[in-house]
Amino acid sequence: MRQKVRIAPSILSADFARLGDEVRAMDAAGADLIHIDVMDGHYVPNLTIGPGVVRALRPLTRLPFDVHLMCSPVDGLLPAFAEAGADILTVHPDAGPHTHRTVQLIKSLGRKAGIALNPATPVAALDHLWDDIDLVLVMSVNPGFGGQAFIASQLDKIRALRARIDAGERPIDLEVDGGVNVETAQACVAAGADMLVAGTASFTGGPDAYASNIARLKGRP
Numbered sequence: 001m002r003q004k005v006r007i008a009p010s011i012l013s014a015d016f017a018r019l020g021d022e023v024r025a026m027d028a029a030g031a032d033l034i035h036i037d038v039m040d041g042h043y044v045p046n047l048t049i050g051p052g053v054v055r056a057l058r059p060l061t062r063l064p065f066d067v068h069l070m071c072s073p074v075d076g077l078l079p080a081f082a083e084a085g086a087d088i089l090t091v092h093p094d095a096g097p098h099t100h101r102t103v104q105l106i107k108s109l110g111r112k113a114g115i116a117l118n119p120a121t122p123v124a125a126l127d128h129l130w131d132d133i134d135l136v137l138v139m140s141v142n143p144g145f146g147g148q149a150f151i152a153s154q155l156d157k158i159r160a161l162r163a164r165i166d167a168g169e170r171p172i173d174l175e176v177d178g179g180v181n182v183e184t185a186q187a188c189v190a191a192g193a194d195m196l197v198a199g200t201a202s203f204t205g206g207p208d209a210y211a212s213n214i215a216r217l218k219g220r221p
């Protein structure tokens with residue numbers, strides 16, 4: 001693989017009845033971040049996790065919390081997630097009218113700011129944001145659910161983003177989310193991704209399989 005990749009298991013695929021244990025198990029298994037999918041039943045047709053859950057999980061691990069907000073409007077939710085223990089707050093530019101203002105709000109809360117690009121959202125959506133963002137999240141499925149198939153056309157977008165990030169002066173993480181498994185992980189890293197979200201592929205097989213799942217996603221046998 002091209003470079004060291006970090007794996008962010010999405011707890012959307014965890015056993016919600018044992019969520020704390022699941023987060024601890026993923027930490028012990030070698031995960032690099034914990035990805036938390038926040039869905040509002042409006043921007044996407046699913047309803048998931050609020051700041052109370054993030055706050056409850058926060059003492060259980062020192063891994064960064066990578067909070068992916070599929071919410072519209074989102075600005076009013078950001079302070080609560082920051083206070084609850086989010087490290088990265090990632091928003092969708094099509095979910096609100098003033099994404100630059102949203103990014104400024106995230107920075108004012110002292111958190112890293114990410115922008116998520118849906119499969120149909122072009123790289124140009126970032127044109128006015130490059131100076132302020134810390135992460136770009138390429139959605140390789142349509143947002144809303146775990147367990148969907150990887151949309152291969154997004155590999156070209158990852159390549160274009162890698163070229164743009166490498167041409168810039170600031171470090172910006174390039175994360176891919178949706179349908180990531182051992183095979184698609186390799187393609188994403190070859191295209192330039194340095195962070196991979198994996199829900200199904202991380203949690204499949206139960207806790208005894210987590211370490212091997214993470215290792216294989218990192219390209220180890």
Ligand SMILES: O=C(CO)[C@@H](O)[C@H](O)COP(=O)(O)O
Binds near residue numbers: 010141177178179
């Ligand atoms: O944001 C999302 C879906 O909207 C993701 O984070 C999924 O939760 C990833 O799940 P898998 O596709 O890896 O099962």
Ligand SMILES: [Fe+2]
Binds near residue numbers: 010035036037
């Ligand atoms: Fe996500």
